[in-house]
Amino acid sequence: MNEFVYCLVPAEKADFDLLADIRQKAMKENMEANGLFDHALYRRYFEESFNPASTWKIVEDSEVLGFYVLWDKEDYLYLERLYFLPKAQGRGIGAGALNTLKQQAKQQGKLIKLEVLPKSRANDFYLRHAFRLTETNSTENTYEWGCSRRPPCNYATREVRMIFVSEILPEPATQLSCRTSEA
Numbered sequence: 001m002n003e004f005v006y007c008l009v010p011a012e013k014a015d016f017d018l019l020a021d022i023r024q025k026a027m028k029e030n031m032e033a034n035g036l037f038d039h040a041l042y043r044r045y046f047e048e049s050f051n052p053a054s055t056w057k058i059v060e061d062s063e064v065l066g067f068y069v070l071w072d073k074e075d076y077l078y079l080e081r082l083y084f085l086p087k088a089q090g091r092g093i094g095a096g097a098l099n100t101l102k103q104q105a106k107q108q109g110k111l112i113k114l115e116v117l118p119k120s121r122a123n124d125f126y127l128r129h130a131f132r133l134t135e136t137n138s139t140e141n142t143y144e145w146g147c148s149r150r151p152p153c154n155y156a157t158r159e160v161r162m163i164f165v166s167e168i169l170p171e172p173a174t175q176l177s178c179r180t181s182e183a
Contacts, residue, residue: 006093008100011055011067019055019067019083020046026066026083049080058084058097068097076111076144077101082122098129105146115140 011019020043027042051069058066066084070077079101084094105112114131116122118141127133131143 005060006065006096007059008097009057009059009064011052011057013052015052015055015057015064016047016050018064019050019057022064022066022085023081023083025085026089054080058088058093060088060093065093066097068101070101072108073110076113077105077108079112079114082114094125095129102145110146112145113142115142117141 023046024039024043028039054071055067055069057064058068065088067081068079068083069081070079082094082097101112112131114126116126118136118138123133123141126143129145131145133141134144135142
């Protein structure tokens, strides 16, 4: 049985163009379905809010397949973005990233909160992964996962092999080559 290893690599300021392109490719269909697609406007918005310190690239075999932006708030983790290239969607990589984030939330005793466009396919994705719809309006659906009790929550999640680059490499992240390994 093959085990796919996806590495989580901290983003750098120089990654902006790459990540903006991934976002555009991932969001185009959903933005058009919601009547909102204006790539130049959303690129500018993304540039204004881009913070490499809160952004992680998801890498397989040295190729960036997606990324997420996670803000560590006082009482919850806010998942602002989780995007993948279309060719990486449906392969379980997003589920693996979510499981990694759930483990982080459990350790910190925090909720994960996020917002999704009403007509986005991501709504089904988050519902499949045990997120609760907590609010809905014409522009977004709000979801939560977990509990906000301390000590950490005791939710069971499926084991996934996501590796933070800092766990395996002392060198800069640009030297990373993620590989598929046999289980």
